[in-house]
Amino acid sequence: MRRYDDPVEVRKGGDGPEQFLWRGRLWKVRAVLAHWVETGPWWQGPVARVAIGSQEPTESAPVGDLLGERELWRVEAGRGLEGGPDGGGVFDLSFDWVDGRWQLVGCED
Template identity: 90%
Template sequence: MRRYDDPVEVRRGGDGPEQFLWHGRLWKVRAVLAHWVETGPWWQGSVARAAIGSDEPGSEPTPVGDLLGERELWRVEAGRGADGGLDGGGVFDLSFDWADGRWQLVGCED
C-alpha cells in the first residue's frame, strides 16, 4: 500500500464515508472493509517519559493531552465517479482527526 498524507473532502453516510474527493476526482465508496481508532503516540509524551524516569531531571510533565490525540480510520473499497463504476477502483485508507476535524487519505492500493 502506498502511503499518503493528502487532504480529502469526505461525505459521510450512516456507517462511515460514502464519497470522497481526492485531487479533483470523485470516488464512491463501494464497501467499508475495516474501521478502527488509533491513539496518538502517548508513549513519546513527557507524562509517559516522566512515569518511566526517562525525562530530563527537573522538567515538568505536560498535561494528559498526550492521550487525547486520536484519529478514526476507515479502509474502503472505492471506484471513481458518482456510481463508483468508472474504473476498477482501489482500496483506500481514510482518516478523520478528531483534534482538528480534518480528513486525510493516508494510504492507497489500486
C-alpha cells in the same frame, strides 16, 4: 499499498464515509472493508516522560498526548461504473480527532 498523507474532503453517511474528494476527483464508496481506531505514540509524550522520571512535572503539562486518536476506514471506492476503466481501488481514510481533519493515508488500485 502505497502510503500518502493527502488531505481529503469526506461526506459521511450512517456507516462511515460515503464519498471523498481527493486530488480534485470525487470517489464514491462502494463498501467499507474495515474500521479501527489507532492511538498516538503516548509513550513518547511529556506525560509519559514525567511518569518515568525523565522530565520534571510542570503545572501546564499537556494531557492531550494521551488522548490523540485517529479513526481509520478502509474502503473500496470508484469514480465510474464498476468494472469500467475507473474501476477504483481500496483506500485508507483517516480522521484525526485532535484537529478534526480527514486524510487519505493509503491506496491500492
